[in-house]
Amino acid sequence: MDKIITHIKRAHHILLASHSEPDGDAVSSILALGLAIGQLGKKTTIYNASPIPAVYRFLPSVERIVRHIKKANTYDVALVLDCGDLPRVGEASATISRIPLVINIDHHISNTGFGDLQLIDPLACSTAEIVYRLIKAMDVSIDKAMATSVYTGILTDTGSFRFSSTNRAAFAISQEMTELGVEPHAVAQHVYGTYSLGRIKLLNLALDSIEISENGKLSIMTVTGAMFAETGTHPEDVDGMINYARRIEDVKVAALIHEQKNGKTYSNGQGHYHVSLRSDGSVDVAAIAGSFGGGGHTSAAGFQIETSLKKLKSDIITLAQNL
Numbered sequence: 001m002d003k004i005i006t007h008i009k010r011a012h013h014i015l016l017a018s019h020s021e022p023d024g025d026a027v028s029s030i031l032a033l034g035l036a037i038g039q040l041g042k043k044t045t046i047y048n049a050s051p052i053p054a055v056y057r058f059l060p061s062v063e064r065i066v067r068h069i070k071k072a073n074t075y076d077v078a079l080v081l082d083c084g085d086l087p088r089v090g091e092a093s094a095t096i097s098r099i100p101l102v103i104n105i106d107h108h109i110s111n112t113g114f115g116d117l118q119l120i121d122p123l124a125c126s127t128a129e130i131v132y133r134l135i136k137a138m139d140v141s142i143d144k145a146m147a148t149s150v151y152t153g154i155l156t157d158t159g160s161f162r163f164s165s166t167n168r169a170a171f172a173i174s175q176e177m178t179e180l181g182v183e184p185h186a187v188a189q190h191v192y193g194t195y196s197l198g199r200i201k202l203l204n205l206a207l208d209s210i211e212i213s214e215n216g217k218l219s220i221m222t223v224t225g226a227m228f229a230e231t232g233t234h235p236e237d238v239d240g241m242i243n244y245a246r247r248i249e250d251v252k253v254a255a256l257i258h259e260q261k262n263g264k265t266y267s268n269g270q271g272h273y274h275v276s277l278r279s280d281g282s283v284d285v286a287a288i289a290g291s292f293g294g295g296g297h298t299s300a301a302g303f304q305i306e307t308s309l310k311k312l313k314s315d316i317i318t319l320a321q322n323l
């Protein structure tokens, strides 16, 4: 940690990046740390390859997140947050790998250890928890804007303090953030309170798509490009839907397949898919995701794959035999 802080304090222009198709932790971590480093008088660029989901657009300074970066030599340090591997950053990953110093800050058990320096804690409830510790160690006082992001990262990555990632720090830090002015009800209204009509309609299609393995231990939910088109929604709108598939009685592992765009369009047949995996805690889905080239945590993981939907579903259903 000290070494990382020395490099941050020595740098002129720092790039902060997190994984594409960001969740609450990925958005919050780059914002909180970006604001804190800004307090040190450093120039910062805050990057994410994907559009920021509507529910996180209330976060202070969210408009500072850019979708393109300049040449590698523009920056002297890159802070890569909430990414188990560097390609998770998306489009800019090749450029980032050429930035003189790449620092990997994460809480995924499957983290590959990429970069020149690492700050990885698989016991942290969220990357936001690690960011909180880093800000404290940098001696920056946390203002309401930073606190809002830290709190939102913890809230969303612990599934509102329900997932197995929920630890003592989740509550302790959240208490401190509320003392700094965060209003839990206001955050909850933004994050969980309102959905577009399209998202509700998409949920209906997603629920209807659920299939169960013969032994009842595995469920698959499928959201296709056609469903996004029909409801006027986007891949970010599937966030959270997998929990319905996981809550089904006797289900140990749930999979949510959602189609991604190949370039600008969805393709029929051979497509590009993201698969989210969740377990009831008794099965290590990070290992399953790893066998498909992805990663994550013991009870929440994922991977991307180019294949046909039919083959993907049958490969996933086969996993049920070992449950």
Ligand code: 5GP
Pocket: 023, 082, 084, 085, 088, 108, 110, 275, 276, 277, 293, 294, 295, 296, 297, 300, 301, 302, 303, 304
């Ligand atoms: P989600 O299913 O919500 O996209 O992701 C669940 C967890 O799995 C997150 O911690 C996320 O970082 C990880 N994950 C999801 N997709 C991928 C992937 O394609 N590669 C890797 N390494 N991790 C992933």
Ligand code: MN
Pocket: 025, 026, 082, 107, 126, 127, 157
């Ligand atoms: Mn995270």
